[in-house]
Amino acid sequence: xxxxxTALKARDIRFPTSDHLDGxxxxxxxxxxxxxxxxxxxxxxxxxxxxxxxxxxxxNELCVAACEALARLVVGRTLESITKDFAGFWRALTSDSQxxxxxxxxxxxxxxxxxxxNATWDLYAKSRGVPLWKLLVDLSxxxxxxxxxxxxxxxVLTRDQALExxxxxxxxxxxxxxxxxxxxxxxxxxxxxWLGYSDEKIRKLCREGIAEGWRHFKIKVGxxxxxxLRRAAVVREAIGPERFLMFDANQRWDVGEAIANMxxxxxxxxxxxEEPTSPDDVLGHAAIAKAIAPIxxxxxxxxxxxxxxxxxxxxxxxxxxxxxxxxxxxxxEVLAVLLLARRFGVPVCPHAGGVxxxxxxxxxxxxxxxxxxxxxxxxVAEFVSHLHEHFExxxxxxxxxxxxxxxxxxxxxxxxxxxxxxxxxxGRVWRERHARRLAAR
Amino acid sequence: xxxxxTALKARDIRFPTSDHLDGxxxxxxxxxxxxxxxxxxxxxxxxxxxxxxxxxxxxNELCVAACEALARLVVGRTLESITKDFAGFWRALTSDSQxxxxxxxxxxxxxxxxxxxNATWDLYAKSRGVPLWKLLVDLSxxxxxxxxxxxxxxxVLTRDQALExxxxxxxxxxxxxxxxxxxxxxxxxxxxxWLGYSDEKIRKLCREGIAEGWRHFKIKVGxxxxxxLRRAAVVREAIGPERFLMFDANQRWDVGEAIANMxxxxxxxxxxxEEPTSPDDVLGHAAIAKAIAPIxxxxxxxxxxxxxxxxxxxxxxxxxxxxxxxxxxxxxEVLAVLLLARRFGVPVCPHAGGVxxxxxxxxxxxxxxxxxxxxxxxxVAEFVSHLHEHFExxxxxxxxxxxxxxxxxxxxxxxxxxxxxxxxxxGRVWRERHARRLAAR
Numbered sequence: 001x002x003x004x005x006t007a008l009k010a011r012d013i014r015f016p017t018s019d020h021l022d023g024x025x026x027x028x029x030x031x032x033x034x035x036x037x038x039x040x041x042x043x044x045x046x047x048x049x050x051x052x053x054x055x056x057x058x059x060n061e062l063c064v065a066a067c068e069a070l071a072r073l074v075v076g077r078t079l080e081s082i083t084k085d086f087a088g089f090w091r092a093l094t095s096d097s098q099x100x101x102x103x104x105x106x107x108x109x110x111x112x113x114x115x116x117x118n119a120t121w122d123l124y125a126k127s128r129g130v131p132l133w134k135l136l137v138d139l140s141x142x143x144x145x146x147x148x149x150x151x152x153x154x155x156v157l158t159r160d161q162a163l164e165x166x167x168x169x170x171x172x173x174x175x176x177x178x179x180x181x182x183x184x185x186x187x188x189x190x191x192x193x194w195l196g197y198s199d200e201k202i203r204k205l206c207r208e209g210i211a212e213g214w215r216h217f218k219i220k221v222g223x224x225x226x227x228x229l230r231r232a233a234v235v236r237e238a239i240g241p242e243r244f245l246m247f248d249a250n251q252r253w254d255v256g257e258a259i260a261n262m263x264x265x266x267x268x269x270x271x272x273x274e275e276p277t278s279p280d281d282v283l284g285h286a287a288i289a290k291a292i293a294p295i296x297x298x299x300x301x302x303x304x305x306x307x308x309x310x311x312x313x314x315x316x317x318x319x320x321x322x323x324x325x326x327x328x329x330x331x332x333e334v335l336a337v338l339l340l341a342r343r344f345g346v347p348v349c350p351h352a353g354g355v356x357x358x359x360x361x362x363x364x365x366x367x368x369x370x371x372x373x374x375x376x377x378x379x380v381a382e383f384v385s386h387l388h389e390h391f392e393x394x395x396x397x398x399x400x401x402x403x404x405x406x407x408x409x410x411x412x413x414x415x416x417x418x419x420x421x422x423x424x425x426x427g428r429v430w431r432e433r434h435a436r437r438l439a440a441r
Numbered sequence: 442x443x444x445x446x447t448a449l450k451a452r453d454i455r456f457p458t459s460d461h462l463d464g465x466x467x468x469x470x471x472x473x474x475x476x477x478x479x480x481x482x483x484x485x486x487x488x489x490x491x492x493x494x495x496x497x498x499x500x501n502e503l504c505v506a507a508c509e510a511l512a513r514l515v516v517g518r519t520l521e522s523i524t525k526d527f528a529g530f531w532r533a534l535t536s537d538s539q540x541x542x543x544x545x546x547x548x549x550x551x552x553x554x555x556x557x558x559n560a561t562w563d564l565y566a567k568s569r570g571v572p573l574w575k576l577l578v579d580l581s582x583x584x585x586x587x588x589x590x591x592x593x594x595x596x597v598l599t600r601d602q603a604l605e606x607x608x609x610x611x612x613x614x615x616x617x618x619x620x621x622x623x624x625x626x627x628x629x630x631x632x633x634x635w636l637g638y639s640d641e642k643i644r645k646l647c648r649e650g651i652a653e654g655w656r657h658f659k660i661k662v663g664x665x666x667x668x669x670l671r672r673a674a675v676v677r678e679a680i681g682p683e684r685f686l687m688f689d690a691n692q693r694w695d696v697g698e699a700i701a702n703m704x705x706x707x708x709x710x711x712x713x714x715e716e717p718t719s720p721d722d723v724l725g726h727a728a729i730a731k732a733i734a735p736i737x738x739x740x741x742x743x744x745x746x747x748x749x750x751x752x753x754x755x756x757x758x759x760x761x762x763x764x765x766x767x768x769x770x771x772x773x774e775v776l777a778v779l780l781l782a783r784r785f786g787v788p789v790c791p792h793a794g795g796v797x798x799x800x801x802x803x804x805x806x807x808x809x810x811x812x813x814x815x816x817x818x819x820x821v822a823e824f825v826s827h828l829h830e831h832f833e834x835x836x837x838x839x840x841x842x843x844x845x846x847x848x849x850x851x852x853x854x855x856x857x858x859x860x861x862x863x864x865x866x867x868g869r870v871w872r873e874r875h876a877r878r879l880a881a882r
């Protein structure tokens with residue numbers, strides 16, 4: 001019954017989202033939501049693992065090449081040899097004696113690690129015929145922590161402390177699983193708040209959002225303060241005083257600027273300010289957090305690894321921990337950060353603004369609630385409403401809640417027709433665009 | 442007289458240094474010192490800019506591809522349009538609206554940025570017919586700071602504060618330039634201390650080093666404490682009590698481990714411990730620094746950018762700032778970190794263990810001493826004695842001092858024969874190795 005990985009194929013998939021400014025923000029003005037898409041082929045007929053890492057266009061080819069560079073560490077391995085020491089496998093990928101120089105554990109090589117690691121977990125769950133979240137929920141505490149590399153974490157989180165967290169939640173796990181199946185997990189939407197949308201479009205999207213049951217609304221800020229103030233007023237008026245408003249500055253500000261601008265924007269009663277400055281600036285986030293309390297600081301979509309999250313938590317720099325399923329090196333490192341956040345009592349509100357991220361996050365929030373942080377207080381997961389049609393089993397949201405995934409695997413398998421049409425630059429969509437551009441000259 | 446960049450060529454150059462364990466350490470056990478080598482071609486006959494980024498083998502192809510991804514931001518530009526707003530050019534490369542997602546400012550894309558930026562400075566200096574250090578020393582303070590992007594630094598270093606540092610040093614600049622021309626800049630050697638060398642070889646290299654005038658000796662630690670203690674004893678005995686001994690753990694330890702192990706290694710009176718833990722762990726370094734004082738903590742060769750250096754300085758985490766000419770995004774960002782370190786009163790002791798790094802560092806230390814930090818106290822630049830034969834103008838060291846570079850440019854131009862022989866995988870050296878391996882089967 002053993003399964004052997006016989007090949008790793010990586011594809012460059014891009015969607016021309018910049019045509020309509022979907023996903024535009026103060027730093028990323030013309031994103032083409034993209035994926036370095038990995039398929040692990042096996043010697044068992046019909047069984048494959050699928051994973052992706054998310055990028056926004058140019059540079060996706062670098063992640064594809066990095067996935068290929070990791071192939072030698074994966075191809076030929078049996079799934080069993082990986083899963084019986086998943087932390088060891090993760091460390092083999094992140095600590096290759098030569099490849100680590102071009103990271104370590106950050107940037108292109110770490111994004112690629114996420115695609116490969118996530119494909120491996122997808123394969124694992126599919127081989128068992130269960131959704132990933134359910135696989136993780138049903139592992140014994142010892143199996144669960146055996147997937148985590150505690151290197152560089154032991155000053156704040158040891159294996160024993162992780163086990164303690166898991167064991168404390170065991171008796172009540174089943175009740176929370178039932179709750180998730182019945183109610184789902186609370187979500188928020190960024191769909192109304194991209195830069196580049198007109199006020200009218202923003203109002204319309206807010207109205208629609210309220211009708212659909214959303215209670216949290218996030219808008220992009222940071223390009224221009226007066227424009228931010230105007231758009232914040234539009235949204236606050238549209239959603240009323242009781243719903244939650246969040247801001248996202250996408251790293252546009254220096255520390256002093258962030259503090260000054262948030263003093264202005266405070267009048268719209270924001271719940272959080274996301275990415276107020278450089279994602280690398282732990283101490284800067286701590287200074288901002290102190291200055292603008294009780295408004296919370298949120299960050300994480302570009303936090304490179306567990307070591308940076310560890311410090312954000314140690315420094316009281318964040319009140320919301322926004323893990324990213326691809327920026328971190330896949331499921332193993334996400335689990336480490338969920339446990340870290342739990343240890344510091346900080347809620348995890350995952351980032352999902354990108355193609356495939358909602359599909360991933362849908363599994364991770366179930367694991368967090370059922371096994372690690374048994375509360376929904378101050379917790380919401382991002383949901384963005386585009387590009388789901390390309391997935392075989394897209395994330396399902398109802399009345400502002402993510403529903404429990406039911407298909408086997410990690411939910412990221414794309415439709416074959418989408419992969420073909422959007423492959424860059426050879427797919428139909430990109431060939432047609434190229435032809436139109438030539439014709440327009 | 443304007444010069445236009447007409448093409449960017451990137452080549453994958455690798456040296457099989459793993460054959461003899463040169464450069465081996467606890468994390469990088471089999472490095473093949475490598476370079477993603479960039480040539481900027483221009484419309485002026487005979488004028489080219491050369492730059493490289495350093496890696497240790499696998500993954501070098503990713504940096505080459507990333508250099509190619511940056512080409513669209515460089516090719517077609519005039520040198521004048523770049524140098525009149527060099528900070529703007531630097532930001533254009535580091536903040537491309539799509540490419541920045543796969544960084545930002547870290548890992549593969551930032552290493553590639555260094556190669557391209559350094560090639561641009563090489564072109565600039567060659568177009569003026571002067572060595573890079575001399576170009577930088579003779580810029581007006583205003584021109585000098587116009588090369589620096591102060592984004593994310595303004596909470597501790599503004600343009601005005603940078604100008605103040607430079608202006609204070611203007612009156613005494615010429616004397617320090619004369620001093621450098623006469624005496625050179627103090628260096629230390631790592632050549633004796635790689636893991637994998639026998640005790641006998643270590644003793645021999647120490648004796649040779651002393652005879653050549655070296656006063657600082659660095660050894661690798663971190664793989665095994667008892668082995669570290671033995672090798673430290675060998676070196677301390679060989680160099681005597683008056684010379685300086687430094688340790689380099691290459692990130693092998695967790696925070697608690699680093700503190701415990703340094704309590705043991707303290708008996709050999711080390712001057713510094715380098716990279717005791719994750720390069721991303723600012724707060725970890727600060728905790729170690731506090732616990733092991735007066736032994737100094739040094740780090741930087743894998744510090745991804747100026748934002749991390751800013752925090753290491755803010756947190757009193759380092760007593761020695763080890764900038765890397767390729768890990769940082771080239772000359773512009775190095776200048777920012779030199780100014781930051783000056784502001785905090787921390788000496789800069791550059792990392793140079795890699796191909797081409799000594800050649801780069803040779804220029805940067807001159808700029809640091811002449812313009813920014815006008816003292817040699819507690820300052821030494823690393824020197825490693827291999828692979829210099831591949832450069833047209835290799836770094837010159839005499840009696841433990843780097844001599845002032847005299848050839849125009851940034852000193853990194855490789856000999857054409859070396860580029861051809863070591864190109865991966867098509868060069869002669871790699872083809873022959875491949876053939877030998879096939880024959881040995």
